[in-house]
Amino acid sequence: MAQFFKPKKHTKTVTKVLTATVAALDHQARAVVRGQTRQQQTRFISGALPDEVIQFKTDGKNGGLLQRVMNASPERRPPPCQYYQQCGGCDFQHADEAYQLRHKQTVVTQLFNKFGVSADPLPWQPALLSEPNRYRRRVRLATRWLGKEQRLIVGFRAAQSHQIVPIADCLVADQVLLQVVNTLYPLLNVAAVASQLGHIEVINVNKPLVLLRLTGRLEDTVIAQLRDWQTTHKVDVWLQNDTETWSLNPAATAFDTSIDGDKLYFQPGDFLQVNGSVNQRMVEQAMNWLQPTKTQRVIDFFAGIGNFSLPLARRCKAVVTVEGVARMAQQTHENAQLNGLDNVTALTADLNQITVAELGEAADLWCLDPARPGAEGVVRLLQKLAPQQRPQKILYVSCAADTLARDVAAIEQAGYRLTRIGTVDMFPQTHHIETMVCLERVA
Numbered sequence: 001m002a003q004f005f006k007p008k009k010h011t012k013t014v015t016k017v018l019t020a021t022v023a024a025l026d027h028q029a030r031a032v033v034r035g036q037t038r039q040q041q042t043r044f045i046s047g048a049l050p051d052e053v054i055q056f057k058t059d060g061k062n063g064g065l066l067q068r069v070m071n072a073s074p075e076r077r078p079p080p081c082q083y084y085q086q087c088g089g090c091d092f093q094h095a096d097e098a099y100q101l102r103h104k105q106t107v108v109t110q111l112f113n114k115f116g117v118s119a120d121p122l123p124w125q126p127a128l129l130s131e132p133n134r135y136r137r138r139v140r141l142a143t144r145w146l147g148k149e150q151r152l153i154v155g156f157r158a159a160q161s162h163q164i165v166p167i168a169d170c171l172v173a174d175q176v177l178l179q180v181v182n183t184l185y186p187l188l189n190v191a192a193v194a195s196q197l198g199h200i201e202v203i204n205v206n207k208p209l210v211l212l213r214l215t216g217r218l219e220d221t222v223i224a225q226l227r228d229w230q231t232t233h234k235v236d237v238w239l240q241n242d243t244e245t246w247s248l249n250p251a252a253t254a255f256d257t258s259i260d261g262d263k264l265y266f267q268p269g270d271f272l273q274v275n276g277s278v279n280q281r282m283v284e285q286a287m288n289w290l291q292p293t294k295t296q297r298v299i300d301f302f303a304g305i306g307n308f309s310l311p312l313a314r315r316c317k318a319v320v321t322v323e324g325v326a327r328m329a330q331q332t333h334e335n336a337q338l339n340g341l342d343n344v345t346a347l348t349a350d351l352n353q354i355t356v357a358e359l360g361e362a363a364d365l366w367c368l369d370p371a372r373p374g375a376e377g378v379v380r381l382l383q384k385l386a387p388q389q390r391p392q393k394i395l396y397v398s399c400a401a402d403t404l405a406r407d408v409a410a411i412e413q414a415g416y417r418l419t420r421i422g423t424v425d426m427f428p429q430t431h432h433i434e435t436m437v438c439l440e441r442v443a
């Protein structure tokens with residue numbers, strides 16, 4: 001068929017500076033500003049609080065960039081971090097931690113209502129609180145080599161931008177993490193290394209490690225320098241390219257201690273809950289809510305490297321774990337073996353596709369900890385099971401309140417009652433919401 005040239009439609013977006021009163025905060029802690037005429041869009045603007053009168057620049061169809069707060073809320077506080085205005089990492093430091101948590105709980109309640117969860121009132125339990133700062137045990141930093149200036153910049157990306165905001169410290173990160181980067185910086189700040197660098201990841205559990213994500217090959221002299229640096233500073237250096245991840249220390253292992261004193265080995269690149277101390281208490285709370293016993297079988301869906309699986313295996317007859325990334329499923333298997341647990345079967349499977357047959361015998365308890373898209377595939381699986389094959393209890397840990405609300409409403413429909421819900425303060429100073437719920441079978 002003949003093709004004709006079609007000129008692109010000319011769409012001109014005019015940026016305006018507007019003044020408005022903030023109506024509410026949305027689930028991403030953005031200020032909601034309603035249009036004053038039918039032609040004006042509702043806009044979502046970071047950095048403002050309800051009832052504040054603000055001046056903002058329109059940005060695209062529904063966005064806005066805060067210019068000035070003309071009438072501040074009594075809930076506003078000066079952000080504790082010096083980089084807050086530029087850095088895209090945290091977006092909720094302009095209100096204190098108690099306000100942040102109250103807002104998160106309100107958002108979850110609103111979403112549960114919206115999706116038709118029937119429990120009323122919701123059976124809220126006390127939140128699991130975090131240290132407000134220095135809670136992150138893992139950070140990933142962006143890098144850019146400025147060829148003209150012969151200088152490497154290392155930092156976090158600005159909000160909705162590819163710009164990198166250079167930082168020397170991060171208030172929510174374990175202090176060791178940025179110290180490691182600052183000490184390593186002189187070695188990286190040369191064209192031969194910096195031009196081959198993608199990002200830098202630093203993790204501190206029992207000891208620090210740094211992972212350099214490479215876009216090309218490092219020369220042997222650079223590798224030798226990195227080896228010397230790791231010996232001097234006692235920080236394991238790992239390298240990663242498109243196909244492999246490897247350590248420059250042949251004896252390198254990294255581990256965290258789980259709730260029962262079991263060691264959870266991992267490799268950089270594996271999923272690791274960012275807030276170590278809240279994670280310990282989250283796992284403890286999961287065991288208290290599930291109350292597993294030695295006669296019960298459990299399935300741990302979205303198992304990662306076995307963060308919930310090992311404590312479950314200590315308390316149950318048998319645990320089947322399901323994880324989509326084969327390397328992590330293998331790590332769960334090894335973690336069980338290394339801790340002397342022989343009742344764990346680690347499966348690799350896509351939980352959007354998994355069938356009843358693949359899961360094998362029915363289980364008494366299910367533990368679900370999906371990524372942000374939620375657990376629709378697992379909910380479909382539940383709906384396909386005969387009632388007597390369904391678990392007695394389902395514990396669901398979520399990092400996205402909207403998909404949690406959707407899934408809880410569907411689980412209720414399959415014959416369950418929501419018995420507990422609690423906020424887990426995994427990410428203070430940010431809008432991110434971690435929630436734990438427990439459902440029990442009634443039908």
Ligand SMILES: C[S@@+](CC[C@H](N)C(=O)[O-])C[C@H]1O[C@@H](n2cnc3c(N)ncnc32)[C@H](O)[C@@H]1O
Nearest residue numbers: 271302303304307323324350351352369370371
């Ligand atoms: C939030 S993490 C939780 C991991 C683990 N439960 C923990 O506490 O460390 C979610 C996990 O689900 C896995 N995952 C995401 N989508 C999946 C899918 N469709 N099928 C199987 N696993 C999936 C990810 O690889 C990741 O390990």
